Amino acid sequence: MRKQVDILCVLSLFGAILKWLSVPLGVPFIYSLFGRENPLVFLIPVAVSLIVGFLLERLDTNPKLGLRETFLLVSLSWLGVTLVGGLPYLLAGEGTVAIPINAFFESMSGFTTTGATVMGSISFVTHSPEIMLWRQITQWLGGMGIIVLGIAILPRLSIGGSELIEAEAPGTQFDRITPRIVETARILWLLYVVLTITLGGLLYGSHLIGLSPEMDLYNAVAHALTTMPTGGFSPEAESIAAFSSTVQWIIIPFMFIAGVNYALTWRAFTGNPRKLYRDTEFLFYSFILLFTTAIILAMTFGNTFEEPQNAIRHSLFQVLTFVTTAGYASHDFNTWNSMAQTVLFMMMFIGGCAGSTGGGIKVFRWIVTIKTFFKQLFTTIYPRAVQSIRVGKNVIKNETARRVTIMILLYIFTFLIGALIIEIESYRIGLELETLEIMSASAACIGNIGPGFGIVGPMNNYLAFSSLSKVVMIFLMWAGRLELFTLFVIFIPKYWRN
Amino acid sequence: MTILIVGAGQVGMSVMEALSDDHEISMIDRNASSLDHIPFEVNVSAGNGLEEEVLKSAGIEEAEIVIATTSEDHTNVLIGSMAKLLTDCFTIARVSDPSFANIWDTREGAFGIDAMIDRSKLTARQITELLWFQSTRQESINEEMYCHGKVKMSEFKLESGSDLIGKKIKQTNKYSELNIVGIFRNSDFMLVPKDTSFEEGDRITVFGSPQKVDDFGISIASTEMEPVQDTFDILGGGDIGYQTALLLENTPLSIRIFEEDPDRAQFLSEHLSQAMVLQADITERTVWEEENIPESDMLLVSTGDDATNVLATLIGKDYESPRVVSVGHEHQYLSLFESLDVTRVVHPREVVASSIINYIQDSYIGNVTELEHESGAVFEIKIDAESQALDNTVEELEKSFDQPLVVGAMVRQNHSIIPTPDTSIKLGDQLVILTTGKAEDIVEKL
CATH class of the missing domain: 3.40.50.720 (NAD(P)-binding Rossmann-like Domain)
Incomplete structure (x- = not known):
């Protein structure tokens, strides 16, 4: 009988993941051979990931992954990959990200597809195009990790009721966890790659026909890499606001797709589009987007925006970017009125659909919570009534509904604690901030969104905060990405005991 | 035998x-x-x-x-x-x-x-038949079962206000699992008049699985008819109560099920999407009063225990519930149940026994139904290896006779299917055929 968590097994499997990090690191390395960055900036991390990866892999020749080990493996992988992935920022030694805590922050923001930045100046004057490309790639890799996490791992761990998604995932014919993950991941990664290439092609195409002069090949690749994972990094300081309206219109549907359950998108693309309008979560997600866009439109049309086309585009874009947790900006929403800002702030707590690359609470958890709420009201009037919650055709077990509501409570609680610490720390270092700014910083980190309001607005950055605040934010990004429970269980002493 | x-x-x-x-x-x-x-x-x-x-x-x-x-x-x-x-x-x-x-x-x-007799489903079906005439279903004026109850033929009269009036048969594709085979109009029978529009007063003959035919009865009911919001309380959520609620899922009835066991109540709430499930002991008078059970238009007493059923039925009588259907399990108490003078007593074992008996008697008697005024006949036939219809399509079969005939429905591998003109006929199929000619002539040839 196994008594404890099999750490050697976890380290060995982590090593197997880490050594593969050398492949994407090779991309900016090859680029740097012809560019301006010193190739060593990428060669050293390549060597580190290969050597450490292979060494760790040797620790256990026959690793057997159990339920307990999975929690540690997932949490450790995100952390370890982030640490190695942050090396290029340190080695390049340019700008604010050359400081260790900032490099760690930038890397975690990348791999969790958050999009919060501590780059003091986002420009090719300070940073080489190679480093900026690597920054985009980290988000794209994070997105691949999330697909596996959301579709194949979290359902198995029943995190916050995510076992519901499993029925949708392709490759369900496999029973054992490993081949199933491999098969599912392969299918959905293919979809992810195809969508990324399509977006990149469209963006560059719009440049070639003269509709978007700024969207050159470099920018087309860079933005394709951060849209599908709902990342939000951009090599442009002004984010998507730096581009023409055509670019913004192209990105809108791709952000929308990125916020949908990838398994559902896959089913819709492989000949069953009717699945879409039978899916309660998809319908509710679409409803929230349209409804909120209409509200924002009503609030901004006539004051912030005079032209209807601009008002519609920016309202839709900004609602999408907050709900899907992409974190792009098509306009500096810090200049919008406070009503619109409040609505956008509320949208930070919705999140994409379960099984998408979006972060946050996730639409289906809200559906379950709303239904639980009405069930509670009903049973208050009819104490003898026994009611089941249904989402579409699925019956939600009481236990699942309970896990979902607890997950939301824990999420709100963690967000508030995070905001409190940031508040106290900011006061300590003499940074005077408004409540909305602090709240939005915490919400943007735990929800993997990126920009918030005021000091952390879309044209600003997270540089002003103290190191302790940044550590808290790194933790919030990490925890939010792993849907809290996956990370929190490994902090329980009992996890490590028999 | x-x-x-x-x-x-x-x-x-x-x-x-x-x-x-x-x-x-x-x-x-x-x-x-x-x-x-x-x-x-x-x-x-x-x-x-x-x-x-x-x-x-x-x-x-x-x-x-x-x-x-x-x-x-x-x-x-x-x-x-x-x-x-x-x-x-x-x-x-x-x-x-x-x-x-x-x-x-x-x-x-x-x-x-070869034949599985399911006690709870059969009993539930019998109970729903007892209930039907109070709901908004368009009453069929004539119905017959074929192929061991897998195919049902019903005749419905179109009342004014029905959605179907003014439409043609070929426009009614939403009833794809049904076969509308003919219309009686002013005592003339017409076989599949695809281009004729339905008129008020038409009596239409429909084939399909019993469930689909019953659903059809609901869907063609006149929209002018005020839907009766009947309330129906099922006391006891065992197999029979559950199956009854399941059969009534898509009807306008407002159903409640009372079940004492919390786990069973949970099961019911997960498996029934429309009925309201209440966890309560139906032998307690407070439950009856607080939940207004006596106000219910219909009551089904269906726990698995006869003593509880008798008691609940007596309470229902005491509150003067208008319609009470009780389930009595043990033969020895049957007379006791009948002495309670309730609307109906359903005895599952008797239902099962008569179903088995019907099965045996039906198996060897060709079921031929004459339509009124000798305008035609409906009969079923099983395709054996010598049949000349074997491997023909339905269209070829229908055209190979001088007399007009329609394949109303067929049963293949225990499932009723509605044939299309190019469905081919296979060994072992059971066909239900409607003809305006002589049934015997067709049977002989096949």
């Missing part, structure tokens, strides 16, 4: 009594004393019906029909399979757990059983 009945309980005895005059019957029961009162002409053997020796000594090798009706589902299913191994007979098994029937329904001849 030689018939072997395993299990001399209430069902076995009823079946034996009904069939012993015309057929040669053997009976097996584990308990020798329960075989004491069986008449001489029936062969009896005491023993375990699962043992080959016992089955052989009771003459299973000569039996044409084997009926497994012991008190245990597993035993009945196994006996059916055993019988199939030993001899080429028609096997009938009785079950009370719907899970067996659910498997059997979707897989032809599963477990080697």
